[in-house]
Ligand SMILES: Cc1cc2nc3c(=O)[nH]c(=O)nc-3n(C[C@H](O)[C@H](O)[C@H](O)COP(=O)(O)OP(=O)(O)OC[C@H]3O[C@@H](n4cnc5c(N)ncnc54)[C@H](O)[C@@H]3O)c2cc1C
Ligand code: SF4
């Protein structure tokens with residue numbers, strides 16, 4: 147394979163956001179190349195089982211739903227941290243985006259007329275007129291049933307359908323290829339340097355427009371629900387230019403109910419109870435109207451409080467609480483909680499119809515990412531775009547609603563893909579071979595020094611583990627000024643050590659240790675962005691909770707954090723910009739029933 | 740518990756000059772809830788960071804981690820050591836191109852078959868953004884989903900005697916993927932068009948019906964049922980007039 151590839155549009159990432167963007171650009175006649183660490187169908191998106199929010203309003207339980215309600219739910223859920231222009235565009239586009247995927251083959255679950263029994267044993271009746279339309283289910287934070295689903299495999303079904311379109315459009319995909327640096331001239335992004343994960347070979351990819359669609363960075367944390375490849379590569383690539391900005395890196399979501407030791411989210415649709423070591427049902431102490439499903443950040447805090455109060459259960463993988471679904475009965479569990487039952491059985495050897503399920507909150511989603519405008523264009527570098535979890539388009543503010551992330555991938559892919567295409571169509575490919583050679587040489591030099599063992603003898607995995615522990619402990623569900631100061635100091639030290647990694651494997655070919663060593667310094671910089679942004683934000687909003695500043699402070703903090711990393715800096719520089727409030731002014735945050 | 744486990748692992752980096760295939764033994768003390776994913780990760784991080792293997796989701800959803808565990812094709816993330824003897828042998832899945840050690844190119848194989856068989860929804864109808872969706876009966880949707888669920892892990896192919904002797908055979912997973920579109924009323928291909936890609940020895944008629952595939956599918960796909968359905972439909976299409 148030749149060392150330099152030239153195309154119109156280069157998409158980094160083949161998850162839902164990347165493939166949806168690529169389809170839009172290719173459908174407009176552009177040549178598109180997608181790079182991915184793994185085959186597209188193995189991307190993290192396939193692991194999202196739950197569903198996707200779009201106000202179709204088909205079910206009897208969705209009656210009266212509208213993009214307006216979806217807007218309100220999203221903004222309140224975000225604790226007013228979201229960009230309301232973007233939310234409006236998103237909620238208005240989501241229904242069409244979902245219907246389009248039905249045309250591409252997604253087997254969306256459909257409504258069947260007649261009576262149906264719900265988890266709380268209430269009975270509803272779907273009318274004849276709704277038969278065959280796309281169904282929806284209940285998700286926390288939504289006033290109406292709005293979460294469309296494809297049985298228990300929404301992400302899988304979407305990914306396979308989109309990848310089918312990618313195949314049919316003849317879009318080039320280079321899988322097992324890792325982007326390791328962006329090529330730019332200080333103003334415009336021109337492409338990327340990438341490493342082949344089969345052979346270790348280094349290549350350059352040049353394009354008129356480059357799209358970061360590399361997903362989230364949950365694996366910065368020691369404990370996370372994310373796929374093991376979600377290490378925030380795209381965020382590092384952008385940050386390392388010194389020009390692009392990362393938005394709201396302190397805004398991290400923790401999933402309340404994950405099953406140790408693999409930390410798999412297990413959702414029971416709101417019908418279960420959370421118990422502590424005394425088998426005390428503690429949620430009503432905090433949420434009096436117990437038929438409400440509180441926001442994820444609220445539930446996670448209530449759980450962590452119990453654990454900190456010594457009321458957790460000591461398990462082989464650390465303290466946890468119990469999720470109890472036994473009262474729902476074998477029949478209900480086998481029929482409606484199939485994937486929960488399968489996870490319990492296959493990954494913990496538990497029968498949820500008869501036994502309690504150990505659960506604990508761990509990192510789940512990052513609301514922050516490469517800051518873009520409403521068109522998906524990154525700040526600071528022309529020709530660079532970002533979509534999906536890697537982006538801070540700012541749909542989610544400080545707390546993402548369940549189901550809004552899959553929806554974001556296809557909506558943003560549609561909207562941003564069009565803008566990417568328009569940009570690329572009006573742009574000539576301009577680069578100089580010296581510039582490309584310089585970028586290639588810089589990366590090859592990094593590789594050579596690592597392989598030659600010239601940097602030092604630090605162990606990459608040990609450092610990575612320490613980073614994960616620091617974040618989990620100090621930048622987790624509860625945060626304090628002093629804890630975050632400790633974290634920043636410790637991470638700054640780790641950042642220095644991360645430059646001194648020595649390889650135990652020798653680093654030949656595509657050995658995984660070399661890849662890890664290349665990624666680590668960028669990952670520690672992202673961890674520093676999280677810790678520094680969280681330290682600076684002296685208020686609590688959504689998933690960012692400061693014990694020493696427990697209230698939301700709209701006077702000082704109704705703003706978005708922008709972090710960037712000037713060349714040679716030890717810590718990121720933080721700037722702020724206002725949050726766009728166009729329709730719904732800040733008010734009291736209470737989860738809908 | 741408290742067993743000392745021995746992992747005999749196949750080692751070979753075909754893209755690195757000067758390396759030869761060999762077996763290497765690693766030892767680990769068993770920990771609670773240990774699966775092959777946890778074990779391999781520990782071996783890589785603590786003993787040999789050149790060890791190649793593939794995990795992504797670590798929850799049996801992405802299909803990355805198929806390998807031969809004591810001779811059987813299994814998802815490594817879903818296989819727990821407590822159900823295995825003290826000595827565990829790990830080989831890469833056969834059939835697929837070796838990337839290194841336990842890592843094989845299943846993605847490339849499935850992509851090739853998908854392109855060869857046109858494994859995507861074929862429709863001529865344009866999308867109208869403002870129109871409501873076309874209705875679909877949920878029973879039909881569930882039938883489609885039952886075949887859609889395949890995570891393309893390759894375990895069924897590794898277990899299929901026919902794939903080993905006839906590399907062009909698309910196997911149970913390839914047939915199942917096409918069945919998914921045949922069951923979908925939104926797909927406009929005729930039986931005759933499906934016959935073009937399925938009605939041969941590389942398609943459904945290559946299957947000898949020994950069911951190694953279904954027995955080894957970690958997602959419990961009803962492969963026997965899908966193979967029979969496709970065989971029936973294709974036999975009828977093969978006998979009937981060509982074209983629509
Ligand atoms: C367990 C779990 C369940 C979830 N369930 C739901 C749900 O029910 N509903 C919902 O709305 N959201 C859910 N989410 C969130 C949602 O799944 C993700 O936010 C979403 O799938 C992200 O999609 P993406 O396309 O942005 O990224 P991903 O799907 O993560 O794709 C990233 C892509 O980038 C590639 N890549 C990464 N780095 C590089 C690099 N350096 N070079 C080249 N390629 C690279 C990867 O190979 C991959 O193809 C869930 C999340 C988790 C963890
Ligand atoms: S049919 Fe089963 S074994 Fe075969 S690839 Fe699909 S999931 Fe894997």
Ligand code: SF4
Nearest residue numbers: 899946947949950952
């Ligand atoms: S039935 Fe036998 S020959 Fe046919 S696909 Fe399955 S394993 Fe292969």
Ligand code: FES
Nearest residue numbers: 797801802804816
């Ligand atoms: S790691 Fe995804 S199936 Fe095993």
